[in-house]
Amino acid sequence: MVRVPWRDRVLVASAAGMCAVLAISGCGSSDKSKAEATGPLNVWVRGANDSIKAYQKVFDAFTAKTGIQIKPFMTLTDFETKLSAAATSHKLPDVVVDDAAQLGNFETQGIIQPVDKSAVAGQDQLTDRAWDSAKDLTGKYYAVPFSAQANILLVRSDWLAKLKLQPPKTWQDVATVAKAFTTQDPDGDGKADTYGLDVPGSTTRGYISWYWSSLLWEAGGSYFKPAGNGKFAANLDTPQATQSVQWFEDQFCTNKVVQPSALNDTTTEANKAFQTGVTGMYFTGPYAYATMDATAIKGKYVAVAPPAGPANGQTLAEGTDIYLMAGGKTSEAKKLAEFMITPEAQRLGMTAVPTATIVRLPVNKTVDAATEHQGDDRWKLAQQVYQSDGHYEDINMPNWTALRQATSDGLNALVAKCGDPATALHTLNDKLNSILKTQGVAAG
Template sequence: MPDRTAPRRVGALLALALVAGTVTACGGDGTEQDPKGALQIWIRKPPGSATEQTTKDLAARFTSASGVPTRVTALFEDFETKLQQAAAQKQLPDIVINDTAQLGTLVKQGLVREVDPGIAGGADLTPISWDAAKGADGKRYAVPFSAQSFALFIRKDWREKVGAPVPASWDQLEELGRKFTTGDPDGNGKADTYGFVIPGSTKRGYTSWYATSFLWSAGGDFLTAAGGKYRAAVNSPRSVAAIDYLKKEFCTDKTVVPGAVTLETTQAHQVFESGKGGIYFTGPYNMARFDKSLGKDKYEVVPLPAGPGGKAVSLAEGENLYLMAGSAHEDGQRKFAEYAISPEGQALGMAGDTDGTIVRLPVNAKVQLASVRKDARWKTFEQIYKTAGRYTPAVPDWTPLRQASADSFNAIFADCAGDTRGALDKLATTLDEELAKQEVKG
């Protein structure tokens, strides 16, 4: 994760880059334009992956249609750090395709430029997707590109082996985890299976990311909002109960795979498909992978049951197209964004039912999911997104709040003798202090 002094340092460096020189053909920020150069596109995907190829295919089709040359770079590990390094070197790419949750950080660092939602095709995008491109000041600083929600991936063969129903409540989900841990669901006669696969590492705030849907479904929250101001709510009774529910899986039931507190998502994928754990709360992008590694008949995709809060809530996420500041290709940036959100661009990004998808759920309301994908499980995620999806709060910079929450949750799950309420009281103080720094504390 970036350090907290980096935003000011990088923003200052970029500001110097933007004002340097006297130009004849300039963009909105005074940068000399070079429409003949290749549009540099960075995407947070593993190099050599099917998703990288889909991005290259999308860029190539755009170039064919527009005549604008492109160059795609796929990066995965330490993506945000490499982006800051590029900014410090005055070598930012023109387009970045990255998580919606990064918007606040990029705006604070001065690395992205404002976007007019009236761009061609913008009116066809769903209102909720535009919300993910909105900064704390109400302006848009990105173009929505892909949306997603999350669901439970459950080993169906294990569930049938232990004679358990599809969980319709948190109690049934908890009981299924215990049966997977103690009931030898793989039939090998060894006590080597567990209920839950949890990416509990603090890296990139994974612990907080995983816990978010459970926290909201329990009626808890990170923050409460009123009049554009926020206060910490992570130590409310319902928030404490939600974190204690997860802690019980780690500490009392011991139904979580060993080492979960250091697992990142890429490692957690491997744990699930290796047969160590049977319940994994994750996104639709893993279906094609698990179909190959496990077999489509071995697992099922079901919504998270309603929690103590009376409903099920799923973290809504996705990817935005960020038009980077200081670009010499502002016209190319706009044209690429317009193509990527068009029905043709969205369909290309969806990549059918393959594991090359870079558009999980389309943000263009004119694109019918079933016309591109035949796998009915995608409809489950679409329904979850539409009925239960919720984005993180639109504070100026969510990243430090997410990281502080991840550090606290991780410590709670790792220390079974610790005081959950006391730890969350301390976290609430930290969140309030951060909100004060961002000048949005109520």
């Protein structure tokens, strides 16, 4: 069997997808009006609860402006699995709004169309950092950015006050505060029922890797290192990576300051742990402000910049992207993407539904998050952290989700057994190099 290089596979798949766009009139037809399917624009969004209401506000504004109807489908449960099933049955939606981290996965499957950035109306109003999250290793764009964010640290301010502590600024501070929150009864109920750190440590969607990645960067480490000619090698078998994993594992195994259910918890369970007073510190995105403010802990927590590690204070940056799907209504889909990056739509995404900020930080640089949120200093902090220390995962790698999943599986197993970090990372490094080899971007 002849192995086709990853880039060639992507080009073939993308070409097939583009041909499918014109399938109604025959591939290569110049009659573009016949190429567009009739009916509403089918838009799938990874979202739930009040996020659905917020997206609907954006879609309603788009329909009012253009007359183009939208048929939305929104869910958090097995979203990418459902999308893969739709691709298999040749029933892809026209547009998908999902994590920027899915770009490599979607491109590898050949289910998204490339984007001509220069042809996107309003593209020059978007930040360069947001656009960078929408391109692959070759520099080709495969999405239009819609939202951005960087993780911050939420801390129970009432617990700090009771124990006469200050918000943490370093890893050591985090360990100290976490120990106090766990052992000194910060809620005053006379029970040993609180924990210092709230960790979504499940392997589902790679949550534990998602959480740990900031620690890796703060220790001066990285997932991969370039090897020239578009090739890469895994870079987790290093002192920096080992230091970050050792500190992380210590909080579970030595200090015992993490909620007992952590290794099975997704962000849904982790949110609840913080909201209900089980945990006192939660490293998460600024979208959590709305979630937490809708509970009894409103006004009882403070948002602070991520505490710095041995090397720096870098923190996980993320984005939400708009994907134009292969075989979809290309013209109408592009119009929707162009509308969603306008100041009007960006503001709607931030404030139309107070309990759901689907635009966490605007990608449109003419819009200011702190201003739109009526001077809320927490959003000013979120902007500053993203701009100064935001660090994206390696989302432009082909199928980053497989690499993140392998990392999550390894980290979860290590912490569950309280094993040796150096040994575990050596094994994980080999695993990542094997995955890179299957994707055609491995060194050597």
